[in-house]
Amino acid sequence: MTSTQRTQPRKFVIRVPATSANIGPGFDVVGLSLSLYLTLTVTVYHHSSSISIPESVISYSGEGANDVPLDIYKNLTTRVALYVLRCHDIQKLPSIILHVHNEIPFGRGLGSSGAAVIAGVLLANALGNLNLPQSRLLDFALMVERHPDNVTAALVGGFVGSYLNELEPATMEAVSVPLSEVLPEYPPDAGEDWGKSPPMAPLNIGHYVRFGWAKEIRALAIIPRFELSTAKAREVLPLFYSRKDLVFNMQRLAVLTTALGQSPPDPGLIYEAMKDRVHQPYRKALVPGLPEVTSRITPQTHKGLLGICLSGAGPTILALATEGFENIAHDAVQIFGERGVEVDWKILNIVGGSEVNPGWGTPDQTMIKCNLFYKSEEFKNVSPISGAYNSLRKLKFEGFQLAVLTARDKDMKDLTETWIERWYPGGLLKDVFETVYYSEDFTKTREIPSAVRADELVGTASESRLDKGEMCKNLQARLLIDDALENVRDCAGVAVPALLFGDYDWGNRLSVFRTTKDFLSFEERKEYEINQGNGMEWWMHDTVGFPLNGIWKVKDWQQVLEWFEGPGKHIKRNPTEPIAKKNEKVAALLSMYCDRVAKVPRGPEPCLQSRARILYDPKMNPIVRPTPPPIRAPILGLILEY
Numbered sequence: 001m002t003s004t005q006r007t008q009p010r011k012f013v014i015r016v017p018a019t020s021a022n023i024g025p026g027f028d029v030v031g032l033s034l035s036l037y038l039t040l041t042v043t044v045y046h047h048s049s050s051i052s053i054p055e056s057v058i059s060y061s062g063e064g065a066n067d068v069p070l071d072i073y074k075n076l077t078t079r080v081a082l083y084v085l086r087c088h089d090i091q092k093l094p095s096i097i098l099h100v101h102n103e104i105p106f107g108r109g110l111g112s113s114g115a116a117v118i119a120g121v122l123l124a125n126a127l128g129n130l131n132l133p134q135s136r137l138l139d140f141a142l143m144v145e146r147h148p149d150n151v152t153a154a155l156v157g158g159f160v161g162s163y164l165n166e167l168e169p170a171t172m173e174a175v176s177v178p179l180s181e182v183l184p185e186y187p188p189d190a191g192e193d194w195g196k197s198p199p200m201a202p203l204n205i206g207h208y209v210r211f212g213w214a215k216e217i218r219a220l221a222i223i224p225r226f227e228l229s230t231a232k233a234r235e236v237l238p239l240f241y242s243r244k245d246l247v248f249n250m251q252r253l254a255v256l257t258t259a260l261g262q263s264p265p266d267p268g269l270i271y272e273a274m275k276d277r278v279h280q281p282y283r284k285a286l287v288p289g290l291p292e293v294t295s296r297i298t299p300q301t302h303k304g305l306l307g308i309c310l311s312g313a314g315p316t317i318l319a320l321a322t323e324g325f326e327n328i329a330h331d332a333v334q335i336f337g338e339r340g341v342e343v344d345w346k347i348l349n350i351v352g353g354s355e356v357n358p359g360w361g362t363p364d365q366t367m368i369k370c371n372l373f374y375k376s377e378e379f380k381n382v383s384p385i386s387g388a389y390n391s392l393r394k395l396k397f398e399g400f401q402l403a404v405l406t407a408r409d410k411d412m413k414d415l416t417e418t419w420i421e422r423w424y425p426g427g428l429l430k431d432v433f434e435t436v437y438y439s440e441d442f443t444k445t446r447e448i449p450s451a452v453r454a455d456e457l458v459g460t461a462s463e464s465r466l467d468k469g470e471m472c473k474n475l476q477a478r479l480l481i482d483d484a485l486e487n488v489r490d491c492a493g494v495a496v497p498a499l500l501f502g503d504y505d506w507g508n509r510l511s512v513f514r515t516t517k518d519f520l521s522f523e524e525r526k527e528y529e530i531n532q533g534n535g536m537e538w539w540m541h542d543t544v545g546f547p548l549n550g551i552w553k554v555k556d557w558q559q560v561l562e563w564f565e566g567p568g569k570h571i572k573r574n575p576t577e578p579i580a581k582k583n584e585k586v587a588a589l590l591s592m593y594c595d596r597v598a599k600v601p602r603g604p605e606p607c608l609q610s611r612a613r614i615l616y617d618p619k620m621n622p623i624v625r626p627t628p629p630p631i632r633a634p635i636l637g638l639i640l641e642y
Ligand SMILES: Nc1ncnc2c1ncn2[C@@H]1O[C@H](COP(=O)(O)OP(=O)(O)OP(=O)(O)O)[C@@H](O)[C@H]1O
Pocket: 019, 021, 038, 064, 068, 069, 075, 076, 077, 102, 105, 106, 107, 108, 109, 110, 111, 112, 113, 114, 116, 150, 228, 229, 230, 231, 311, 312, 313, 314
């Protein structure tokens, strides 16, 4: 790192989802993360910087903007951050400019405070370079918010169950310190040392597990336009319950945690399993309309509804459904309206947990994400695109040799070839592919410009790797089939024709690293482009127009085959002898697979940086190439692009 870089202010983004706790019977136990976000954009000034350091400033937009304190010693998020930093002997927040954008309404049962607490813990972790593991982040969050349902779901995402450990008496005492000691309200006359020795969070306060979630289930949040603080909604709850009521809830919760993961979901099972006797009956006086909404909206009356309950401490009602959201919302609005309660509603997705630099981040951060994905089970289990196997077999029968070219490293050889054998059984070096070439694109280094000045052109020398065009040329490939524009363009540049497969962002826009702005994170780039007057959707300007010389667009495997009958006639071969009957059997067996491309959630930037594409579209992309020595069969180069 150069000294210029060191003195640049550091920027990062923290994004935390909303949550709904309880989901009926799981009082203080289960939580669900939802697609409304609290987003912090943080700029940190280093004291070694030559530029003048501003005082820390907080600005706030969105929900609660008029109510939230902007003093770092009063704001919930910065107070939590300060608490965590002080537990690590860092007494002050560095100078930061913090912009908070909040989509989670306050005091409605959608986990706004849990999100603010998690944001504070993540802020401290990033500011202090603490590198805390997730379990430790949770310990600190649980020192502040003592019921684990919201904070756990906000941190890890999805449908989550958690419990608090039974701790040793001494540790219990530490966890039971009054909240005012963990998060002191700084009095106006507070001196430098005030509140500097906060109670340390004990290890492993809470544990959690993620349950499955059926992908067709979404959430409808029906949000009354009044606030109900969690503290107030807990005051009305009894200290003791009858055995009958506890058994009622436990029976339902045991069923619910599995039932919501089953596809297709069973409305009869789920509706009953979302009933509760531990908190909702006591809170009905605080939420006029609650008993009526939950009893009058049922799977019998509303197609698509699975279950309905109070969200967290209320007053929001959460309906889980597969369809018919508008209808459910319409009737809930009416029932609330009869009681004089105005409501808003939102259809929400169940989302992943908190993220620092969500989306792909900078190219380096993208690479870290790619590498993590490579190690995941999801990656091992991606399936090829529909039609790939049969079309490739057809080309093989016609006398082309097929090769796989992948940008993977050689240390992924086993994984890659196991995958090929799985989806193209007996395929490698036999019925389908000739060989696999590893370009090791991911480990080749790039020269990163030392200072990020987005308007400065740094030339094209930033990549030392061998591009796909050069590789195809060296392999004497006659055609490349690939889904990335830069790869087909590289081929066209060395007179190897190429088919651009599919209709993806990365097939319509070039992802090259030519200027310093190509090294920015999505958020930084957006800010830069907006400042330049290019608007929010600046990437639309990157779209490359077609036709392009030597490149043909094909939307699927059928069109690949058609290309050989039209523009690619000149490289088409006379079919060789029909392949032995045994191969027909193999082809028939294979039609069971090959259906869908695995999808991994993508960030806000649609494939801004080239390599990001592998995360959400790992699949087979072919190229064509022929080698026509009369004795050897010609080669069709199949390029696997991940
Ligand atoms: N982003 C935020 N920044 C600062 N303070 C916040 C933020 N979000 C919430 N708070 C504080 O938390 C309070 C709401 O917390 P409360 O626990 O009562 O409700 P909730 O978290 O929205 O609902 P529930 O816990 O039932 O899901 C707000 O009134 C505000 O004081």
